[in-house]
Amino acid sequence: MPASCEQEIMLTGDLHARPAGALAVAAGRFASAVSVTVGERTADAKSVLSVMGLGATSGQHVTVSAAGPDAREAVAALVAILSEATKVGGLGSSGMGTAPGRIPYLPEPTGPLRVGTTPLYLKDASRPDPWAAGVDARELMVSLWYPAAPPDGPRALYMTPAESELQLTSRDITGVPPDVLSRTRTNAVLDAAPAGPHRACPLVVLSPGFTNPRSVLTALAEDLASHGYVVAGIDHTYESFATSFPDGRVTTALARETRRPGTGFWEKVQAGRAADVSFVLDELTEAHPAWPGAGLIDPARIAMAGHSIGGAAAIAALVADPRIRAGIDMDGMIPTAIPDGGLPRPFLFLGKQANYTPGGEGSVTTWERDWKRLTGWKRWLVVAGAVHASFTDLALLADQLGIEVEPHLPGARSLEITRAYVRACFDQHLRGEPQVLLDGPSPRFPEVMFCSP
Amino acid sequence: MSTASVGIVLVSHSAELAEGAANLAAQVSGGTVTIVAAGGTDDGDLGTSAAKVEHALRQADQGAGVVVLPDLGSAVLTVRAVLEDYASAGSVLLADAPFVEGAVAATVIAAAGGDLKAVATAAEEARHARKL
Numbered sequence: 001m002p003a004s005c006e007q008e009i010m011l012t013g014d015l016h017a018r019p020a021g022a023l024a025v026a027a028g029r030f031a032s033a034v035s036v037t038v039g040e041r042t043a044d045a046k047s048v049l050s051v052m053g054l055g056a057t058s059g060q061h062v063t064v065s066a067a068g069p070d071a072r073e074a075v076a077a078l079v080a081i082l083s084e085a086t087k088v089g090g091l092g093s094s095g096m097g098t099a100p101g102r103i104p105y106l107p108e109p110t111g112p113l114r115v116g117t118t119p120l121y122l123k124d125a126s127r128p129d130p131w132a133a134g135v136d137a138r139e140l141m142v143s144l145w146y147p148a149a150p151p152d153g154p155r156a157l158y159m160t161p162a163e164s165e166l167q168l169t170s171r172d173i174t175g176v177p178p179d180v181l182s183r184t185r186t187n188a189v190l191d192a193a194p195a196g197p198h199r200a201c202p203l204v205v206l207s208p209g210f211t212n213p214r215s216v217l218t219a220l221a222e223d224l225a226s227h228g229y230v231v232a233g234i235d236h237t238y239e240s241f242a243t244s245f246p247d248g249r250v251t252t253a254l255a256r257e258t259r260r261p262g263t264g265f266w267e268k269v270q271a272g273r274a275a276d277v278s279f280v281l282d283e284l285t286e287a288h289p290a291w292p293g294a295g296l297i298d299p300a301r302i303a304m305a306g307h308s309i310g311g312a313a314a315i316a317a318l319v320a321d322p323r324i325r326a327g328i329d330m331d332g333m334i335p336t337a338i339p340d341g342g343l344p345r346p347f348l349f350l351g352k353q354a355n356y357t358p359g360g361e362g363s364v365t366t367w368e369r370d371w372k373r374l375t376g377w378k379r380w381l382v383v384a385g386a387v388h389a390s391f392t393d394l395a396l397l398a399d400q401l402g403i404e405v406e407p408h409l410p411g412a413r414s415l416e417i418t419r420a421y422v423r424a425c426f427d428q429h430l431r432g433e434p435q436v437l438l439d440g441p442s443p444r445f446p447e448v449m450f451c452s453p
Numbered sequence: 454m455s456t457a458s459v460g461i462v463l464v465s466h467s468a469e470l471a472e473g474a475a476n477l478a479a480q481v482s483g484g485t486v487t488i489v490a491a492g493g494t495d496d497g498d499l500g501t502s503a504a505k506v507e508h509a510l511r512q513a514d515q516g517a518g519v520v521v522l523p524d525l526g527s528a529v530l531t532v533r534a535v536l537e538d539y540a541s542a543g544s545v546l547l548a549d550a551p552f553v554e555g556a557v558a559a560t561v562i563a564a565a566g567g568d569l570k571a572v573a574t575a576a577e578e579a580r581h582a583r584k585l
Contacts, residue, residue, distance in 0.1 A: 021481030021561055028565025047575075048481060048561040049554055049582035102479045103487050108508050177484065185487065185512060402476075 005075045006065035009082050015056035019082070024048035026081050032068025034078065045078060104400040105185035106158075106219045106393060107412060110419065111226030116148030116192025117156045120291055121246050124279045130272045131238035131255045141235045141243050142280055143214050145225040146293060147201065148192035158184035159215045159242075162250055166242035167213065170253070176401050181215075184397065187222050194293035196228070202301035202430040203284065205277055205317075205324070206233040207310030208392070209332075210269065211253050213240045216392040217307065223419045229426070230297050232280055236273050266309065266335040273313035277304060278321045285323070301325065301430040305422055307391050308332045315370065318345055326429035328422055330391040331356065333363035338373035346377040346429045348438075350421055352386035358453035368453050377429070379438055380451040383409070383417055390414035409447060417445055459563040459572045460513030461488040463556055464532055465524040466500055468493030474553050478560040486563045488556070489513045492524075501531040510539060518544040518569035520559055522576055524552040544569065550576035558582070 013019070027034045027045035034045040038060055043050035045064070056062055062082065066074040109115055120142040129135035159167070164181035168174075204224055206217045214233035221231040235243045238254040245251070259265045283290040285299040303326040306314040311332025318327045319338060326346040349356070349367055356364050358380070371380060387408040389395045396411030397403075408414070424435040436442070441450055461478070465471035471492025479488055491509035494500040506521075513519045523529050529547065536542045546569055548555060555576035562575040 017477070017481050021557075021564075022483060024561045025483055025564045028562060028567065046562075046565070047558070047578075047582070049558050049579055053583055102476060103484065105487070105489070105512050108511065180484075 003069075003071045004065070004067040005071040006063055007075050007079050008061055008063045009079050010061050011056055011058050011082065013058050015051065015054060015062070015082075017052065020051040021048050022081050023078060024051055026077050027074065030066070030068070030070050030074035030077070032066040032071045032074045034064070034066045034074050036078075037063040037065065102400050103183050103185065104180065104397045106187060106222065106396070107415060109187055109223045109226030111223065111228070113147040113226050113228060114150065114152075114192070114195075115145055115188040115222050115225040116190075116194060117143055117145045117186075117188035117222075117225075118191050118291075118293075119143050119246075120283075122280065122283050122290055126279075127275065129237065130268065131258065138276070138279070139237055139245070140276055140280065141214070141237070141245060143221070143233045143235075144291060144293070145188055145218075145221040145231040145233070146194045146296060147196050147225060147228055147230075148189055149195035153189040153192060155186045156188050156190040157182055158186050158218060159213060160244050163213065163215075163242040163244055166250065166252065170211070170241040173403060176403065180401060181397070184393075186218060188218075188225070194230075194296050196296050198295050199298040201228055201230040201296045201298060202303065202426065203230045203232065203297045203299075204426060205280065205302070205304040206231060207236070207273055207277065207304070207306035207313045208233070208240070209308030209310055209388070210239055211241050211256070212307070212392065212394075213243060216394055219393050219396070219415050220305075220419055220422060224423060224426070227423060227427075230293075232284060234273075234276055234280060236269075236276055239269065239273075264335075266312075266333075269309050270312045270316050270335050273306075273310065274316035274320050277313065277317045277324075281321065281323055299323065303327060303426050303430055305330065305426075306332060308388065312336075315343070315347070318343055318347070326426065328425055329367075330418070330422075331386075331388055334366040334370055337366075338370045340373075342373045342375040344376040346425070347374050348378070348421070348425045349380040350391065350418070351380075351382050352388065352390060353382040353384045353449065354386075356380075356382050356451075358451050371453055379425075380453065381421065382449050382451055383414065384447045384449065385409035386414055386417075386447075391418045413447075417448060420445065421448065457515035457517045458486050459517045459567065459569050460515050460519045461486060461556065461560055461563060461572070462506070462509045462513045462519055462521045463488065463490050463492070463524075463552070464501060464506055464509075464521060464528045465490070465492035465552065466528065467524075468497060470524065470552075474556045477553070478556040481557050482560040482564040486560050487513050487515055488560055501528050503531055503535050506532055506535045507539065510535070510541075510545060514541060514544070518546070520563075520569065520572045520576060521545060521547050522550055522552060522555050522559065523547070546570070546573040548573045548576035550579050554579035554582060
């Protein structure tokens with residue numbers, strides 16, 4: 001029934017940009033004509049600029065009017081918004097949730113191929129879970145990224161809303177909507193059909209830092225896939241703040257609770273991850289693979305890159321598993337050394353200049369120790385201005401969301417560097433394509449320095 | 454959100470200006486619309502970049518079309534050149550609007566569920582909004 005309705009309210013704060021925006025967005029969803037009147041001036045409530053132009057301030061009386069089929073609902077909704085939104089502190093104070101911000105997005109992949117992605121649930125009945133008592137089979141969630149066939153389709157979620165909330169709250173990050181990470185725009189089509197001839201693609205395994213999910217390496221994974229790699233990113237269960245399983249469970253970082261100084265905790269993580277990787281390789285490249293697209297993978301061309309403890313895991317995985325032909329440690333201290341016999345397969349150290357410049361103290365001594373035991377091709381690169389998160393999506397997401405991190409190279413730039421050097425390493429060692437980028441400093445990347453300890 | 458909203462691309466000669474306007478529009482409209490800034494040249498200088506505009510169009514396209522706002526007339530040339538080779542050009546509207554005001558108005562309408570035409574119209578009508 002067409003109707004008209006109006007209600008007066010006293011403003012308890014200024015009707016400035018954000019409250020005006022909230023009002024206009026809400027008004028826009030109603031069919032009725034809606035207006036806001038302050039004194040002599042009336043504005044169309046659906047026009048944010050008009051509402052802002054009212055210049056309505058705290059203490060002034062405002063009349064909300066509506067005419068049309070949903071007039072009563074419209075007035076009620078707008079009055080509610082005005083009372084909440086103009087409380088002291090404006091939007092962002094209690095009742096309206098956290099301050100809105102940008103929808104984050106990952107940079108486009110640089111390669112020519114369309115990218116697909118799919119999650120894979122794996123269960124290793126041959127060993128118990130190292131962290132959860134009574135769980136006699138290690139379960140893992142893996143994401144695969146790969147060259148995909150048309151047609152286009154919806155992009156995969158960066159992570160679920162529940163995972164986003166757990167990741168943010170576990171790090172005490174407030175000031176952004178708890179589900180914001182789940183809205184990050186990715187570039188891979190969910191469950192797209194893999195495309196390519198049998199055994200066309202080298203395989204890269206990615207292992208993230210402690211408490212991080214496999215998602216934080218998505219920009220790197222998508223980029224590699226766009227250049228023809230299959231990429232397997234592993235969530236090491238109970239070592240991430242949040243991992244969702246197909247049956248609805250979300251596991252948390254249980255491993256943190258068992259951590260005691262001096263008890264070999266990091267050595268255990270490093271070794272456990274190497275075991276996770278070997279299991280994933282079994283599931284992808286042996287008989288009866290767990291992924292229907294596994295025929296794309298060339299089992300003779302497998303490599304691994306890891307961030308932080310994931311990088312240390314790469315060392316341990318290469319030592320334990322001869323199928324892995326090359327490795328990269330991004331900014332990761334190495335708890336357990338390469339054994340005395342050395343490691344002859346190609347290895348790249350890629351770290352932040354602040355911590356991993358030779359001659360320093362702390363974590364860098366583990367690199368100096370293992371550098372001597374890398375007996376084949378090796379490079380030690382450091383990135384000026386990088387922080388720990390620079391080798392992952394997190395520096396970029398923090399920049400886009402306005403989350404405070406220590407001063408750092410812009411996240412978009414550090415991702416560009418990470419993608420370029422990781423791919424160069426694997427193009428050279430899995431595809432046999434020599435890369436000028438690995439020979440010495442590049443004018444394209446003045447932040448990257450070659451070290452020879 | 455069950456249906457995608459129209460995406461917004463802000464093309465400016467200045468990267469900071471585009472980012473700043475995008476942030477402002479996002480804050481005002483509630484952060485639910487995909488707004489992509491495409492400002493500055495590929496080297497980070499003042500100017501426009503066809504590559505950035507093209508990437509931005511793809512990022513912003515959620516299936517409901519994209520409205521592009523250029524800051525100055527000379528940005529229009531770059532956008533038109535990109536659209537000539539862009540597969541989904543049929544669902545892109547170039548709006549003749551004041552840059553900041555148009556961005557804010559357009560994003561709010563997109564957040565409220567406005568369609569492509571409504572979002573572009575809101576941007577263009579921003580020209581008539583009074584501040585004083």
